[in-house]
Amino acid sequence: MIDWSGYVGLMLQGALVTIELTLMGSALALFMAFVAGLGRLSRFFAVRALATAYIEFFRGTSIFVQLFWAYFVLPFLGIELTPLQAGVLALGLNVGAYGAEVVRGAVQSIGKEQYEACVALNLGRWQGMRHVILPQAFLLMLPTFGNNAIELLKATSIVSLISLADLTFQAQVVRAQTGNTLVPFSTILIGYFALALVISWGVRSLERRLARGIDGVRV
């Protein structure tokens, strides 16, 4: 009979690393999504080109390769990253590229009449964006951002490949030490699922809160 009690702490440590990666990766992804998404709508060609290049490149290459690059290749360029830093960088940049298209699409879907009201009220471009367009567009971005955050959570498991002790990594440790496959892998299956549910629930309640009053039904 295996004594599991010693391994519970290990799995919890792994879960903490996974959560940490998800939060930090999501923060970077959100930042990149807005920078690149708004960059794609810029008046200036150079900004648009830069944003487009970023988006296409990070969507078009494998997140595994990006992670290996960040961890194994960057040191040759004199940039040494810890596994956590490399993980956050790769996850944030990769998911941020998808998010950028969400930001662009949502901003563009806000009706022309809202932009015209901004002009008629003499708001500057950035004032209108900040106070009128983005608050409305953000509501449209939220469901897809929720999807992206869950994708990011699941993608965190690849950091086990650069020896970062996340949930998946710890499950492999437990499996190696106990010889049991079913229990550790079932545990992390449920663990990821539970974390994904938390994200779904969080995004949905945020969506409900922000939508209050806008559609006239949920007052």
Place this chain on the structure above:
Amino acid sequence: MAEPIVRIDSISKSFGAFKVLDGLSMQVMPGEKLALIGPSGSGKTTILRILMTLERIDGGHIEVEGEQLYHMERGGKLVPADERHLARMRQKIGMVFQLFNLFPHKCVLDNVTLAPMLTKGVPKAQAQKRAMELLDMVGMADKARAMPAQLSGGQKQRVAIARALALSPRIMLFDEVTSALDPELVEEVLNVMRRLADETDMTMLLVTHEMGFAHDFADRVLFFDRGRIVEEGRPEEIFRNPKQERTQSFLKKIIAAGHRV
């Protein structure tokens, strides 16, 4: 004789191959209430949109209060206006839209206070005090905390009028402001505009299909067709005794469609 507050000098505007305005000139005197009528596609709305800088002109000049709208002087020469010049000129002009264009994520009060606070740096308390006065004037003070989605079309349009007034423009543009309203809600909006006309010396340009209102409201009526002013005059002349055949047939059609004159 006072100087015109708006002087439009042979402007033209095309959308693709369609020439909406072709060498149009007109003037508006300070405090004048002007009604622009005519069939759709005749260019009347385009004129309002050009004055609000929502459309650029292809040629010609516009002066507002003696200053060029789309041009500015640089070293004795007129060059196209930059964004700063346009922003300064826009302070003179306000616009109310057919579809209200309220900000759906902001309550009525915040809709009205947003622009004064952002563009003029008015402190919040002061902006709110002024907004409540304006909302009171349009009969919407009791809905200050309501969201736009909770309002009827007529209420939304009254809020939109208050929002435009909050910036104290010298010229107000009304673009078919009752066209999207249910018939029973039209009157409440027209009443607000009547009060505005009676109580202020604001210059008002009105594009409308409400011929009865144009008749009572306007000092002068311009009948547009195909980007040109076909006929203009005092409302009683235009509506009772139009000289141009084109004006007569338009008014006949409008009356047949059930609009009262």
